[in-house]
Amino acid sequence: SFELTQPPSVSVSPGQTASITCSGDILGSKYASWYRLKPRQSPVLVIYQDTKRPSGIPERFSGSISGNTATLTISGTQAMDEADYYCQAWDSSTAVVFGGGTKVTVL
Amino acid sequence: EVQLVASGGGLVKPGGYLRLSCAASGFTFSSYAMSWVRQAPGKGLKWVSGISGSGGTTYYADSVKGRFTISRDNSKNTLFLQMNSLRAEDTAVYYCVKVGTIQLGELSFFDYWGQGTLVTVSS
Numbered sequence: 001s002f003e004l005t006q007p008p009s010v011s012v013s014p015g016q017t018a019s020i021t022c023s024g025d026i027l028g029s030k031y032a033s034w035y036r037l038k039p040r041q042s043p044v045l046v047i048y049q050d051t052k053r054p055s056g057i058p059e060r061f062s063g064s065i066s067g068n069t070a071t072l073t074i075s076g077t078q079a080m081d082e083a084d085y086y087c088q089a090w091d092s093s094t095a096v097v098f099g100g101g102t103k104v105t106v107l
Numbered sequence: 108e109v110q111l112v113a114s115g116g117g118l119v120k121p122g123g124y125l126r127l128s129c130a131a132s133g134f135t136f137s138s139y140a141m142s143w144v145r146q147a148p149g150k151g152l153k154w155v156s157g158i159s160g161s162g163g164t165t166y167y168a169d170s171v172k173g174r175f176t177i178s179r180d181n182s183k184n185t186l187f188l189q190m191n192s193l194r195a196e197d198t199a200v201y202y203c204v205k206v207g208t209i210q211l212g213e214l215s216f217f218d219y220w221g222q223g224t225l226v227t228v229s230s
Contacts, residue, residue, distance in 0.1 A: 031213055031216075035217070042202060042220040042221065043144075043152065043217070044220070045218050048207065048216035048218070049216065084151075086152050088154075088216070088217070090213050090215060095157065095211065096157065096211070098154060100151050
C-alpha cells in the first residue's frame, strides 16, 4: 500500500529555515499537500498541489518536489510556526494518505 | 466565510453506533467533495472517508470499510458519517473537512476543517 514517510521531528532556530521532507514511491507523479496542526486547534492547509499557497498563508511557507520527495520549507521561521506538519497525497488504491507527521520545534 | 460545524460525538460502548453530522455554510456545498478525517489521542491524522459533490461516489479507508457509511444532503448542506460496530480503536477526534475539488482524486486537497467532534469508544 502507498505510504508517505516524514521525519518525526525537526528543530530550527528563530529566523532560520526549516525543511520538512515527505517521501513515497511514485510521489513525483502525484500532488502533495501540507497541513499545520497546533495543539487544541484544527488543521490548516498551508500548501496544496505541491507548490501552491492558499490565501492567508504567509509567503515564508513554500513547497517543492524533487523526484519522489516533497519538501515544505519555512523561511525565517517564527515561534508561531511551532506545530505538527503533515503531508498528504492521493493514491488510486488507497485513496487519501497522510504522512506520519513532523513536529517542528523552534528553539 | 466557510464554516463546518460537526456534532454527534460522544461516549459509546464497543459494538455500538453513532451518527456524526456536519453543517456547512459559506460555500456552494454541492460543488465540492467532502471528507472525514480523524486523529486518535496522541496520534497523527488519518483519513476516514470521502464523498463527491453529487454524493454519487464514496471512498473509505480499509479500517472502516463495511462499518462506516458517509452520505450528504445537499438540500440541507449537511454531511453525515454513520458509524456502526464501533471499536476502541475508533476513539478519536473526527474532523469534517471540505475538499478543494468536486471529486476526490489526484488534484484534491483539504482546504477547510471544522472544529472536530470527539468520539470515545469504551465500556
